[in-house]
Amino acid sequence: MLEIQDLDVCYGPVPALRGVSMVVGDGEMVALVGANGAGKTTALRTISGMLSPTAGSITFDGERIDGLPPYKVIAHGVAHLPEGRALFSDMSVMDNLRLGAWTQPSEKDFRRRVAEVMDHFPILRERSKQAAGTLSGGEQQMLGVARALMSEPKLLIVDELSLGLAPKIVAQLFQILTTINGQGTAVLMVEQFVHMALQHSNRAYVLAKGEVALEGDAKELRDRPELLAAYLGDDAEEPEPVGAR
Amino acid sequence: MSITFFLTQLALAVPLMAAYALFALGIVLIYRASRVLNLAHGVMAMLPSYVVVELRTRGLPMPLALLAGVASGALLGAAVEMVFVRRLRRISETAQTVGTVAVFGLVVAFSARVFGTQPVRPPAIFPEKTIAFSGSGITYGQLGLIGTSVVLTLGLFALFKFTRLGLAMRGAASNRTAAGLMGVNPDRTTQVAWMLGGALAAVAGILLSAVTTLDPYNFPLQALPGFVAALIGGLGSMPGALLGAVVVGIATGLAPALSGVPVIGHFFSSVGSAQLLLTVVAFIVMAMRGERLAASDVRAAGLAGSVSAGILRVRRRPADQRQLTRGLRVLAGLLLVVAAVSWVLGAPFSWVGTATTALSYTLVALSLVILTGWVGQISLAQASFVGIGAFLTGVLVRAGLPFPLTLPAVGFASAAIAALLGLVALRVRGLYLAVATLIFAWMTQIYLFAQPWLAGIGGSSSIQTKALGTPDTFPYLDFTNRTTFYFVMLAVTTAAMLGAANLRRSKTGRAWFAVKGSEVAAASLGIPVMAYKLLAFAVAGFLAGVAGNLLMTTNQVASSSQFLPQASLMFLAIAVVGGLDSIGGALAAGIVFSLLGQLFYKVSALAGLLEIVSSLLLAVVLLAFPAGIAGLPPRLAALGRRIVTGRIADRGAAIWQELSDRRVRRRLAREELAAAAAGTWAAPDSTSPPVDEAELQPAAAGWPVVVRRPSGPPDALAPILERAEVELVEEQVEARERESVSRLAYVPGTATKVDLPERWNRASILHAQDITVQFGGLTAVDTANLEVREGEIVGLIGPNGAGKTTLFNAISGLNSPTSGTVALFGADVTRLPVHQRAAAGMGRTFQLIQLFPELSVTDNLLVGTHVRNSSGFASHLFATGRAIDGERSARQRVAQVIELLGLQDVADQPVTGLPFGVLRLVEVARALVTGAPYVMLDEPASGLDNAETDKLSDLLLWVRQTLGISLLLIEHDVRMVTALCDYIYVLDRGKMIANGEAADIRRDPVVTAAYFGAVEDEEPAAPPQRLPEADLAGVH
Incomplete structure (x- = not known):
């Protein structure tokens, strides 16, 4: 469904991704892990159009989507829940959902989708008139997921679902993500809690220094902690220009 | 005075109220869509009004003319967005604001040229009839204005509430990036908002001009009450803007009536009383809405995205890369002065005048370089201060004070008035401040310069300048002689430039740049932010006032029309064209503008085009050369390289x-x-006292004691720096102190947890007692207690929203607790502001790194020496020995800290572009430079991966072990907290639910339930534990 080939992305002169190739199949749940600064978030942002690649291609259902602005990418069925949620915090929960359904203008569809996401997150029903910024951190993340689902995406991209949340809530959110995936939406996620990510996904890619260092079945990777450690631990560090002498 | 009089006044204000509402709605609409305060709103109202007048005189039917007028407003709005706002977004908010200033100047100059400067009476739109109304009357035109604005307001609300376009615009205003991800094209909604805003301004302008008059200089200022209304409503809210318009309308209507009120009455008895009242209202609103230190300032300080060297973002070259040595610079300066003096002797008369003008431009531009370029405070009122200086000179001369004496007198008086305006700036920043100063300029123009005691009758004041000495004897100085006066001007401007250059290289200059970079960080390093802002306003006011004084002295006459707000915009243009933070740029641009003036005066075909050209120049510089003239040499060099390598x-x-x-x-x-x-x-400082060996070896006891000097702030670095000196003496080696410091320097992996004496036997460093913080009705922190004892690393943890940051801020002084006390080293600091706590020995870092983006690593650390440098402003201004000594010891201290932490490789690099982990380290280093024995770290591990976190933990252990600094950290990363902290406090829903040693806390069931979640059977609850528990124990 999503095919990334030889992707290069730069911030100014600094390369962030080098020749990254990845695939997400229909209904798959894929995890993207790696050390900080390995380029995980960059990869997600390039897929959803927040960044433009300098080389390589991104194809979604056979159509090129690389270099398109975000508002065109979502029309292809790729929804991106960015790091830090990016809610419309001064707008109501319902308005957030309404904007989430921007690409699906039909009012009837909207009502049906609202009912569906409210089933996943019953708490949002109680909060529907409240401003999104007044929700608790966990509720905000739930709204983030719900809003992303409103466009009926074929692929849901989630960046750091667990960021700043208590572990209890993180576990709950992962459960829901698995359910959504079970209903046919493919998921590509970046997650710092590596074990939790691997536990819930089918396949995983390990990024290191902007390149795909490892890929494979999530279960297999989980059973080979020494491999992961090699890429997530000290050896994968960027050489520090300070502290060493 | 009767009630009916009041009521009639109010009723008369209703049409104005309607116009203000339309202005305010447009301003808010544009602000929400693009976070830009459209200072060009007034000209977006004026140009369409002229379009209607022109089309009507050419015989077009009224409806068509109206339609064309409104369309021209919408087009102008779209054009401003496309040409300026969108392109300047990459540079800075300030650049966008200055961009709208350029549009303002451009349209005013264009209109004056095309439509003439004389007021015109636009044709009536509605029948010219009046309905009698309680002794007065209301015209159909006024009714039409009211009706139209009500209809448009309702329409606008419906648009936002019920349409998809409205939803998109609200979404893009709330979160631009997110709106894009949802499928909304945010650029298009911004464009639409500017078009709508332009159209609203056009409607307001056309209707308002039809009931008043239209002229290019005063009419654009009619939108200013709209800004006040928008500010009252909080800028982001449309209902708020309407409420603001009502308040402003009432204030305008009431102002003349206030003349009957005792005490304040006579302030309101003259022309401009409405402007005076509105200014007072605006300033009060801003003071109320502002914050002590904007919490919103706690952001990434532009480190992440700033790429281009642009306006207000100019990178300074590190000291070692300056091409000219000190000797060469002095020589070059002397040559310049000689040249400046000698050329006049053979120059034609008119050129001397041009040169004098250039110098006066330089002087005013210099005031903006300091205020805006260095401190980040925009002023659109510098011409007003020149005017105040000129008119005050008149008052003083008439009172018998001769010229050279009036200069300091007027300078200091202007400085005082500017500092008063600056008081408002203490509460607001950026865009708000620009509006505040524009409103001030407007009030000055209409009210202050209409006061006969100050500005004479009809806003024109003249004096007789007295010469110094008698003719044909020496010394004789005739200040009305152009050549003599040129020398006076040259002396004053040179002195001002030298003084400014001295300041820039001093503690004062660094503090200013720090305030501009991040106010919270500056305060956390002991810089009194408010005082330094006021100082900058005063210095800028002084320079502008002196310029006014010199102007009056040579011309012997001044008229209020010289000091229109438009003149302020030209001064800003000069400063920007020069390169907003460059002293030399100010001089270069002053010369350019003065030459342009001369050229346009001499060549008759160009007469009257100066205003247009100077606005155009501002626009071009903004768009194409954001670093101004001062940024040209590197650009030209780059261009040259491109050509060479290309060809x-x-x-x-x-x-x-x-x-x-x-x-x-x-x-x-x-x-x-x-x-x-x-x-x-590195030669040992002979003034430092000999150090007792016993005092130096506290490390043997496990952890060093902080040496407290009898005077000055506590210095945690003293022991290690003195130890370095002693070792040097003891070993009698040739080695420099530098090396001996480096022997004490941090070596990764060598630090361990130390065995502290029993907690309760150690002195209390910080004690927060019964802290309660309430926001509105919400209790964020509820009677929390927290203590840090000497030599400890204390952790503060808790689930999201537990109130950790709120407590942290209460301790550091960023918010004031509702009840409870904070004691530092046993002294109550609850009432002390942030910077005084910092000076008392409290250092901190920030979750979102708050380094000063324009400064190099070394310069960032130098700001940390602020509290250790006791030299004052005057010594900085004149670069006295005291200032130089202070600077030398500050640099020495920073060099040593750099050595200690092993930051040599990045010392001279600008902080923008350094890796995240290094930035964290630099921020810690900056806190250490202050010498604070107590340092607070706000989520130091956020954004770092496990390996980086371990490195940071190791460094913090070393800091405690070697320097004896006590640490308090908020942290999410449980692994880091348990590995690092001696003692842990757990906050949940505002209450402290547990405290104790790390091992006890992990076993505490209350904590487990609240924080780790009672879900161990389902998922691994804590973040991944790379190190098993046993390894952690081994570290102890």
């Missing part, structure tokens, strides 16, 4: 490469030489 093929490029290689090699050799020469700086 000449491989061979040429290779030669070029070799040349630059050779240049680099030569520079390296030079640097090596300089470094060797610099070795002498």
Whole structure:
């Protein structure tokens, strides 16, 4: 469904991704892990159009989507829940959902989708008139997921679902993500809690220094902690220009 | 005075209220869509009004003319968005604001040229009839204005509430990036908002001009009450803007009536009383809405995205890369002065005048360089201060004070008035401040300069300038003689430039740049932010006032029409064209503008085009050369390189490469030489007292004792720096102190947890007692207690929203607790502001790194020496020995800290562009430079991966072990907290639910339930534990 080939992305002169190739199949749940600064978030942002690649291609259902602005990418069925949620915090929960359904203008569809996401997150029903910024951190993340689902995406991209949340809530959110995936939406996620990510996904890619260092079945990777450690631990560090002498 | 009089006044204000509402709605609409305060709103109202007048005189039917007028407003809005706002977004908010200023100047100049400067009476739109109304009357035109604005307001609300376009616009205003991800094209909604805003301004302008008059200079200022209304409503809210319009309308209507009120009455008895009242209202609103230190300032300080060297973002070259040595600079300066003095002797008369004008422009531009370029405070009122200076000179001369004496008198008086305006600036920043100063300029123009005691009758004041001495004897100075006066001007401007250059290189200049970079960080380093802002306003006011004084002295006459707000915009243009933070740029741009003036005066075909050209110049510089004239040399060099490498093929490029290689090699050799020469700086300071050996070896007892000097702030670095000195003496080696510091320097992996004496036997460093913080009705922190004892690393943890940051801020002084006390080293600091707590020995870092983006690593650390440098403003201004000594010891201290932490490789690099982990380290280093024995770290591990976190933990252990600094950290990363902290406090829903040693906390069931979640059977609850528990124990 999503095919990334030889992707290069730069911030100014600094390369962030080098020749990254990845695939997400229909209904798959894929995890993207790696050390900080390995380029995980960059990869997600390039897929959803927040960044433009300098080389390589991104194809979604056979159509090129690389270099398109975000508002065109979502029309292809790729929804991106960015790091830090990016809610419309001064707008109501319902308005957030309404904007989430921007690409699906039909009012009837909207009502049906609202009912569906409210089933996943019953708490949002109680909060529907409240401003999104007044929700608790966990509720905000739930709204983030719900809003992303409103466009009926074929692929849901989630960046750091667990960021700043208590572990209890993180576990709950992962459960829901698995359910959504079970209903046919493919998921590509970046997650710092590596074990939790691997536990819930089918396949995983390990990024290191902007390149795909490892890929494979999530279960297999989980059973080979020494491999992961090699890429997530000290050896994968960027050489520090300070502290060493 | 009767009630009916009041009521009639109010009723008369209703049409104005309607116009203000339309202005305010447009301003809010544009602000929400693009976070830009459209200072060009007034000209977006004026130009369409002229369009209607022109089309009507050409016989077009009224409806068509109206339609064309409104369309021209919408088009102008779209054009401003496309040409300026969108392109300047990449540079800075300030650049966008200055962009709208350029549009303002451009349209005013264009209109004055095309439509003339005389007021015109636009044709009536509605029948010219009046309905009698309680002794007065209301015209159909006024009714039409009211009706139209009600209809448009309702329409606008419906648009936002019920349409998809409205939803998109609200979404894009709330979160631009997110709106894009949802499928909304945010650029298009911004464009639509500017078009709508332009159309609203056009409607307001056309209707308002139809009931008043239209002229290019005063009419654009009619939108200013709209800004006040928008500010009252909080800028982001449309209902708020309507409420603001009502308040402003009432204030306008009431102002004349206030003349009957005792005490304040006579302030309101003259022309401009409405402007005076509105200014007072605006300033009060801003003071109320502002915050002590904007919490919103706690952001990434532009470190993440700032790429271009642009306006207000100009990177400074590190000291060692300045090409000219000190001796050469002095020589060049002397030559320049000689040239400036000698050319006049043979120059034609008119050129002397031009040169004098150039110098006066430089003086005013310099005031903006300091205020805006260095401190980040925009002023659109500098011409008003020139006017105040000129008119005050008149008052003083008439009172018998002769010229050279009036200069300091007027300078200090203007400085005082500017500082008063600055008081408002203490509460607001950026865009708000720009509006505040514009409103001030407007009030000055209409009210202050209409006061006969100050500005004479009809806003024109004249004096007789007295000469110094008697003719034909020496010394004789006739200040009305152009050549004599040129020398006076030259002396004053040179002095001002030298003083400014001295300030820039001093503690004062660094503090200013720090305030501009991040106010919270500046305060956390002991810089009194408010005082430094006021100081900048005063210095800028002084310079502008002096310029006014000189102007009056030579011209012997001044008229209020010279000091229109438009003149302020031209001064800003000069400063921006020069390169907003460059002293030399101010001089260069002053000369350019003065020459342009001369040219346009001499060549009759160009007469009247000066205003247009200077606005155009501002626009072009903003868009194409954001670093101004001062930024040209590097740009030209780059261009030259491009041409050379582009034109000449491989061979040429290779030669070029070799040349630059050779240049680099030569520079390296030079640097090596300089470094060797610099070795002498380390000679032990004879003034420092001999150090007792016992005092120096606290490390044997497990952890060092902080040496408290009898005076000055506590210095945690003293022991290690003194130990370095002692070792040097003891070993009698040739080695420099530098090396001896480096022997004490941090070596990764060597730090361990130390065995502290029993907690309760150690002195209390910080004690927060019964802290309660309430926001509105919400209790964020509820009677929390927290203590840090000497030598400890204390952790504060808790689930999201537990109130950790709120408590942290209460301790550091960023918010004031509702009840409870904070004691630092046993002294109550609850009432002390942030900077005084910092000076008392409280250091901190920030979750989102708050380094000063324009400064290098070394300069960032130098700001940390602020509290240790006792030299004052006057010594900085004149670069006295005291200032130089202070600077030398500050640099020495920073060099030593750099050595200790091993930051040499990045010392001279700008902080923008450094890796995240290094930035964290630099921020810690900056807190250490202050010498604070107690340092607070706000989520130091956020954004770092496990390995980086371990490195940071190791460094923090070393800091405690070697320097004896006590630490308090908020942290999410449980692994880090348990590995690092001696003692842990757990906050949940505002209450402290547990405290104790790390091992006890992990076993505490209350904590487990609240924080780790009672879900261990389902998922691994805590973040991944790379190190098993046993390893952690081994570290102890």
